[in-house]
Amino acid sequence: MTGKRVTFDNIPLAVALIAPQLLLVFTFFYWPTGEALYWAFTLEPPFGGDNQWVGWQNFTTVFGDALYWNSVRTSVIFALASTAMAMGIALLLALFVDRQLPGYKAYRFLYFLPYAVAAPAVGLAFRFIFAPDAGLISAVNAFFPGIWNPALDGNDALILVTVANAWSMVAYNFVFFLAGLQSIPRSLTEAAAMDGSGAVRRMRDIQLPLLAPTVFFLIVINVTDSFVNSFGIVDIMTGGGPARATDLMVYRIYSDGFRGKDYSLAAAQSIVLMLLIVVLTFVQFRYVERRVHYV
Structure with missing residues (x-):
């Protein structure tokens, strides 16, 4: 017995339903991407005028700039450190809540709240919390003068923006980790507990292997989010400083384009950043996903 194929014959209604979404995608993705691609191969005058075709000149300038490669290196370090920190903390929080400790329902709500905070607000809050001349940090600097000063020390500044970005992503990762943990049959962990396995052993041998698809998904999302x-x-928090220590690729695009008025160079950098994210995503799907086992 073969089932009858279901078709949707009301084409005008289908077009009306998908047209708003297609319009949004075209307006905010394809159109800007096309404009950036055009500007990347032309010379865009800072105050308007006709574009001049220059071919690969903008990309040659980008790749020949030592400061740009420093931006790439900083961005990679920032993305990897932020991803590891955000996912590690989120997994730990999800494991505690999944055990249904007292007040776990309130913790679920409170742990998700940071994701609703806008990035500029996060940066402003962390800038004041970790100011070297106020609060707890000032007391630490009183005992160890100069040990923490993001305004002057590039390493401190990079650590600060990494921690702030990781904090903003913990809530997002927490929701997915908690959902993954709750999808694991309780009979597995209960049987392991009856056999004498402790909480750490159950996490290592049962929960983490079954969370592999969730971990893979979050790695892709977190790395991409860290770059863009x-x-x-x-x-x-830092404005790219001090001494370009936090001059990430996405911030350098803004600096060259809106501050330096070099729109063509900024467009070329945006294309490079887009290709880098595509390559990283491809590598993760091509090689990392091989180690992921879907149950």
Whole structure:
């Protein structure tokens, strides 16, 4: 017995339903991408005028700039450190809540709240919390003068923006980790507990292997987010300094384009950043996903 194929014959209604979404995608993705691609191969006058075709000149300038490669290196370090920190903390919080400790329902709500905070607000809050001349940090600096000063020390500034970005992503990761943990049959962990396995052993041998698909998904999301959504935090907290220590790729695009008025060079950098994210995503799906086992 073969089932009848279901078709949707009301084409005008289908077009009307998908047209708003297609319009949004075209307006905010394809159109800007096309404009950036055009500007990357032309010379865009800073105050308007006709574009001049220059071919690969903008990309040659980008790749020949030592400061740009420093921005790439900083961005990679920032993305890896932020991803590891955000996912590690989120997994730990999800494991505690999943055990249904007293007040676990309130913790679920409180742990998700940070994700609703905008990136500039996160940057402003962390800038004041970790100010070297106020609060707890000032007391630490009183005992160890100069041990923490993001305004002057590039390593301190990079650590600060990394921690702030990781904090903003913990809530997002927490929701997915908690959902993954709750999808694991309780009979597995209860049987392991009856056999004498402790909480750490159950996490290592049962929960983490079954969370592999969730971990893989979050790695892709967190790495991508670190490259493209870190502008607000960096702009508010450090402005790319000190001495370009936090001059991430996405912030350098803004600096060259809106401050330096070099729109063509900024467009070329945006294309490079987009290709880098595509390559990283491909590598993760091509090689990392091989180690992921879907149950």
